[in-house]
Amino acid sequence: LLVEPLRQVPEYEYGFRELYESDVSYGKILDAVASFVETLRSVDHPYLQHLGGDAGALTVGAEAGLALFQGKAGCAQCHSGELLADGELHALGVPENPAIFREPLRHITFRRFFRAFGVGGYVTMREDPGLFALTFDEADRGKFRTPSLLEVARTAPYMHNGTFESLEDVVRFYNRGGGDIVDGDRTLKPLGLTDGEIVSIVAFLASLGSTEVPVEAPPLPAY
DSSP, rough: EEEEEEETTTHHHHHHHHHHSOOHHEEEHEEEEHHHHTOOOOOOOOOHHHHHTTTTSSSSSHHHHHHHHHHHTTTGSOOTTTOOOOOEEEEEOOOOHHHHHHSSHHHHHHHHHHHHHHOOTTTOOOOOOOOOHHHHHHHHEEEEOOOOOOTTTOOSSSSSTTTBSHHHHHHHHHHOOOOOOOSSOOOOOOOHHHHHHHHHHHHHHHHTTTOOOOOOOOOOOOO
């Protein structure tokens, strides 16, 4: 539904023709957003300083969280490397977000998206099939790509569908061993973390953000 509202704004119509020599389209909207996203950098955050040898970069709580992240909690099994993401796809049994079906625009978008990919049963579908929508392989149902954790404290809500409001909610989900998975091997197992350990992991995750750079938003044209 995004394209038609933008095409009703002359400034966007003109801008897309100037930049892309084409009308407003979904693909060009993605190109424009991606161009902005490419300007964003996560640099000089406490964790990076810690890796660089600054012994005081992390708080005591964040240091404890890092030890759990790499050890008992097992987060580093998937959240590894410079981006703290393995780039792989995993099925974790993340619960569906009921807001998607309560809010008309999100509900319409959900159905239209899977119709475009040719997923059967999209009219009554109540759960996101994940990678299955691309491969049609039942082994891929419910799989989603591991995201980077850089700047994660600024990117609520969490998971592919925004079903968790806070990082603590996410860590508690993992601590329970993830959600229900109908078929296939369970990726996660209960972690046995205490409330204090959960707080420490959240403190570490908060250290993955750099100083916020002010962004001056351009004035929006009237709609």
